[in-house]
Amino acid sequence: MEFDKVLEKRVSARDFTDQKLTDEEVAEILDAANKAPIAMGEYDKCQLFVIRDKALLEEISEEYRNKAGVKHDALYGAPVMILFASSKETSAAFEDCGCVLENIALKATAMGLGSCYIRGAIQSLGNDATYLDSLDLANKFHPVSGIILGHSKKENPPKDHKIRANFIG
Numbered sequence: 001m002e003f004d005k006v007l008e009k010r011v012s013a014r015d016f017t018d019q020k021l022t023d024e025e026v027a028e029i030l031d032a033a034n035k036a037p038i039a040m041g042e043y044d045k046c047q048l049f050v051i052r053d054k055a056l057l058e059e060i061s062e063e064y065r066n067k068a069g070v071k072h073d074a075l076y077g078a079p080v081m082i083l084f085a086s087s088k089e090t091s092a093a094f095e096d097c098g099c100v101l102e103n104i105a106l107k108a109t110a111m112g113l114g115s116c117y118i119r120g121a122i123q124s125l126g127n128d129a130t131y132l133d134s135l136d137l138a139n140k141f142h143p144v145s146g147i148i149l150g151h152s153k154k155e156n157p158p159k160d161h162k163i164r165a166n167f168i169g
């Protein structure tokens with residue numbers, strides 16, 4: 001897909017079919033993630049979890065429902081969430097995470113997949129969440145944010161966002 005088309009088509013998807021991603025698709029996505037820039041080139045201060053276990057995805061959603069007192073599924077029934085975790089020893093966790101997750105979102109779009117950042121639930125559940133017991137989180141690492149992926153039930157139209165741009169000179 002042409003690059004500008006990918007940018008245009010990348011919008012958040014929140015309605016997914018049950019279709020899983022193939023191992024090949026996940027490998028392509030991870031390859032894109034690994035091409036992201038990371039502060040000081042410290043790739044060893046980042047960790048990714050590809051969560052495809054339906055029970056664990058439901059557990060995360062349930063834990064968030066209970067904690068936040070909400071009724072909706074914060075993971076929107078997606079078949080996979082990729083969680084970005086970062087070493088507590090880097091001060092660039094959010095920037096690193098944004099770069100990696102955006103590469104994932106754009107690659108997913110180019111592959112015809114839907115995606116949506118999931119920061120709310122991950123940040124709200126924090127570092128002591130029960131679901132983290134199921135992950136092999138490296139020592140002194142913490143979860144930063146996630147992105148859900150899957151096949152969208154419907155085509156999501158492009159959006160016309162406007163960020164104010166000031167010109168100096």
Ligand SMILES: Cc1cc2nc3c(=O)[nH]c(=O)nc-3n(C[C@H](O)[C@H](O)[C@H](O)COP(=O)(O)O)c2cc1C
Nearest residue numbers: 010011012013014116117118119120121145159161
């Ligand atoms: C850092 C970040 C965190 C986000 N967290 C969530 C989230 O927790 N849940 C959600 O449904 N959408 C989340 N979003 C998606 C935004 O709401 C969405 O990108 C924005 O409204 C623009 O819409 P678009 O992605 O369709 O262009 C997040 C986006 C970003 C960049």
